[in-house]
């Protein structure tokens with residue numbers, strides 16, 4: 001027996017990351033979660049705390065001034081922030097989503113220009129979805145037309161997380177409508193570029209502290225060297241990015257579920273009915289046991305997927321979709337069960353599980369709905385992709 005069994009135990013470093021993020025979030029993120037939800041306002045104080053500790057974009061490599069967290073450490077950061085405040089967990093999650101196309105496919109020069117600024121605290125959003133192109137993202141209409149040494153972008157992107165807060169955006173646009181699978185290219189568009197504007201914040205069920213807006217591109221002229229990768233590779237880059245970042249949504253879901261479980265465990269030991277603690281009733285114990293089993297299964301699958309993301313394994317597409325789908329379904333069920341465990345009190349905004357239940361729902365929808373995840377997962381299985389342990 002060694003101290004560190006390599007597959008199913010976290011390393012000392014990863015455990016230390018969890019302890020550091022949890023301490024910070026208990027102290028400086030959790031206290032603002034209810035207010036961010038109630039006011040539907042970006043939790044600036046939580047952002048500032050995450051930024052000061054380098055947890056706002058932990059995935060940025062050290063050579064660009066970032067913390068250089070590997071995929072698993074990034075997942076642990078997002079999970080722990082989500083346990084305290086789901087809206088705040090969108091900061092590290094979307095900074096990874098927005099910048100991963102650049103990290104995976106951008107030129108050395110483009111990375112040098114933008115990644116240090118991301119590490120320093122300027123945000124990065126990901127603009128794929130459009131009003132008429134959600135699950136079928138390839139049906140996008142935003143177009144980019146070449147004009148000398150520039151590209152001119154026109155169109156509408158919808159549902160863009162942190163739009164208007166982020167300084168930078170990865171925008172996907174059609175560069176050659178006749179090029180079939182190579183129709184789409186990716187670009188870095190800055191918030192300050194002329195012709196960029198934003199819609200009003202969407203009024204949402206949950207993650208209310210995370211602004212979601214439309215992004216309007218009105219003949220936005222950008223230098224040609226802002227293209228990420230080669231012309232026509234944008235859609236492949238968008239999908240490759242999602243393989244990795246679905247793992248971070250799984251982590252967000254695990255964190256929300258853990259937060260709800262932790263709260264319920266405390267509550268049931270305090271609450272008295274029929275002359276004793278409700279935790280003594282077996283009916284409730286079975287509910288808690290199921291919650292705990294589900295959260296742990298989701299966490300194990302998510303960490304297994306994070307390993308695949310770090311190594312770039314062949315079965316990442318399956319694991320990313322499976323982890324996101326499973327963990328988000330677990331988050332929905334566990335947060336709903338937490339409301340049940342609190343009875344009528346759980347149904348009010350005086351207790352956090354009601355917020356957690358509303359926040360959990362989005363994890364079943366974005367970065368591809370869970371119907372889409374099941375399509376992706378089934379396609380991988382039918383293509384013979386096997387789990388590689």
Ligand SMILES: Cc1cc2nc3c(=O)[nH]c(=O)nc-3n(C[C@H](O)[C@H](O)[C@H](O)COP(=O)(O)OP(=O)(O)OC[C@H]3O[C@@H](n4cnc5c(N)ncnc54)[C@H](O)[C@@H]3O)c2cc1C
Pocket residue numbers: 125126127128129131133134135136158159160161162204212362365366367368369370371372375
């Ligand atoms: C709060 C929020 C934040 C978001 N952030 C971002 C972001 O930062 N960047 C970004 O680009 N996008 C973002 N999105 C967009 C999100 O990824 C899309 O909403 C999602 O992919 C679904 O697209 P849609 O809403 O158009 O639904 P639709 O595609 O219209 O789907 C409607 C229903 O039909 C089902 N459906 C569709 N096609 C199929 C099929 N082939 N088989 C079975 N069922 C199917 C879906 O599962 C769903 O239940 C965000 C969305 C929200 C709500």
